[in-house]
Structures are given as structure tokens and as C-alpha cells.
Amino acid sequence: MLSVDVGCTFAYEAAVPIPAVFVVRPTGGQLQRVQDERWDTDPAAPYRDYADLYGNVCRRSVLPAGRSALRYDARVTVPDELDPVDPNALQHPIDELPDEVLLYTLPSRYCLSDLLADEAWRRFGALEPGWRRVQAICDDVNGSLRFAYGSSSPATTAADVFANGVGVCRDFAHLAISYARALNVPARYVFGYLPDIDVGPVDAPMDFCAWFEAYLGGRWWTFDPRNNQRRRGRVVIARGRDALDVAMVTTYGMATLHDMVVRADRSV
Numbered sequence: 001m002l003s004v005d006v007g008c009t010f011a012y013e014a015a016v017p018i019p020a021v022f023v024v025r026p027t028g029g030q031l032q033r034v035q036d037e038r039w040d041t042d043p044a045a046p047y048r049d050y051a052d053l054y055g056n057v058c059r060r061s062v063l064p065a066g067r068s069a070l071r072y073d074a075r076v077t078v079p080d081e082l083d084p085v086d087p088n089a090l091q092h093p094i095d096e097l098p099d100e101v102l103l104y105t106l107p108s109r110y111c112l113s114d115l116l117a118d119e120a121w122r123r124f125g126a127l128e129p130g131w132r133r134v135q136a137i138c139d140d141v142n143g144s145l146r147f148a149y150g151s152s153s154p155a156t157t158a159a160d161v162f163a164n165g166v167g168v169c170r171d172f173a174h175l176a177i178s179y180a181r182a183l184n185v186p187a188r189y190v191f192g193y194l195p196d197i198d199v200g201p202v203d204a205p206m207d208f209c210a211w212f213e214a215y216l217g218g219r220w221w222t223f224d225p226r227n228n229q230r231r232r233g234r235v236v237i238a239r240g241r242d243a244l245d246v247a248m249v250t251t252y253g254m255a256t257l258h259d260m261v262v263r264a265d266r267s268v
């Protein structure tokens with residue numbers, strides 16, 4: 001197993017107390033375990049944890065009036081291997097999919113698979129269904145979109161990204177998910193921490209990362225249209241239909257974000 005240190009810090013300012021929900025804690029499971037973790041808030045604030053509809057761990061709290069900060073740190077163990085691959089994984093007919101998977105074949109707020117269906121079938125319809133078709137979607141999205149911070153907003157959909165040809169990692173994921181769902185491949189949005197292990201020097205500051213999972217051959221597989229390469233050390237925070245389901249911070253009122261820092265490194 002590989003041990004990874006992850007975390008994040010948010011600094012806010014609010015005129016009045018603002019309820020908020022944070023989704024930054026890695027999910028637990030057989031392949032990923034949180035060994036140690038620590039939450040710090042300044043000033044101290046009440047909180048309560050709960051699991052959402054998708055099983056993601058969420059923390060409810062209240063941002064106090066004035067300046068405040070929340071810091072989360074954890075040590076997580078994940079498999080010490082690259083993202084697994086199976087080029088022979090088959091696509092299931094719709095009538096053979098598990099009931100709980102059907103949700104991920106439908107359009108959602110940002111993944112407009114119905115609007116992009118004609119384009120998806122034009123680009124990938126002639127390819128054999130299965131792993132290679134989903135990988136072809138990732139190759140296409142990676143090659144056709146330009147990555148640029150600040151190029152999209154909370155209102156940007158996959159259809160907008162397709163039209164504009166530019167986005168950030170969540171936009172790459174949204175477009176690939178839309179294509180996959182249009183071709184009847186169940187696909188769900190994933191976001192988490194991704195350390196820069198075995199990828200060479202990286203000049204950009206660390207950030208949260210988004211990718212997606214496709215259901216093929218009876219299980220979920222990781223696909224990453226933004227980086228489009230197998231990686232080590234992925235730490236999953238949350239899964240959902242798209243980014244709307246797994247926003248890292250949701251505030252119920254006006255709170256100004258002054259700073260955000262994300263950390264993800266191999267443990268030493």
C-alpha cells in the first residue's frame with residue numbers, strides 16, 4: 001500500500017454567520033483507508049458529520065462573522081499501483097445493468113448527454129462498445145480541449161465546454177461523462193486529491209482534481225481525460241452524478257473566499 005498525506009485550507013470572510021457544508025474528507029473503503037486525520041477551525045465552530053445520498057462524508061458547520069479558516073489534514077493509504085486497466089472490459093446492455101447504476105446513464109445538471117448525443121455517436125458510434133471506446137472518448141476530450149484556469153464558471157456545462165474548447169479538469173470530466181452516457185455507458189463524476197508521483201516537475205500549485213469512473217465488465221474503472229495517463233496515489237473524496245453533487249464547499253449565504261490551499265504528497 002502507498003501512504004499519502006493530503007489536506008486543504010480555506011480562509012473565508014463573512015458579514016454574518018453563514019451555514020456551510022464541506023466535502024474534503026477522503027471516503028473510506030477496502031482499497032482506501034484514512035489512517036489519521038485532523039480538523040482545525042479558527043475560531044472554533046460547531047460541526048456535525050453526515051453521509052449524503054452517495055455515501056460521501058460531509059461536514060456541516062457555521063462560518064462565523066468576520067475572518068475564519070478551516071484546515072483539514074489526513075494520512076491515507078491507497079493501492080501502490082497505477083490505475084488498473086482492462087482493454088477487454090465489456091459494456092453491459094442497459095437491461096443487464098444493476099439497478100443502482102442506471103442513475104449514471106442519465107443526463108444531469110452539468111453532463112448534458114441528451115444534448116451531446118448526436119455528437120457522441122458521430123465521434124464514437126462506429127467503435128466497438130467497451131473499454132476501448134471509453135478510452136477513445138478520453139483521448140478525444142484530452143486532445144480537443146485546452147486546459148486553462150479561470151476558463152469556466154459554476155454555470156458552465158459540458159455543452160458549453162464542447163462549444164468553447166477550453167476548461168479545467170472538472171470540465172474535461174463533464175464532457176467525457178456526457179459522451180459516455182450518450183453511448184449508454186454508466187459514468188460517474190469523481191473528485192479528490194492527486195499527488196504528483198512519477199510525473200516529473202509540476203509548476204502549477206496543487207489543486208483538487210476531477211476525473212470519472214465508467215461501469216464496464218461488472219465494476220467501476222478510473223478514467224482521467226484531463227491527464228489521460230495512469231497515475232498512482234489517487235485519493236477519492238467523493239462521487240456523484242457531476243460536480244453539483246460533490247461541491248467541496250457549499251455556503252448558504254454570502255461568504256468571500258480569500259484563500260484556498262490544497263496538499264497531496266507521498267508520505268515521508
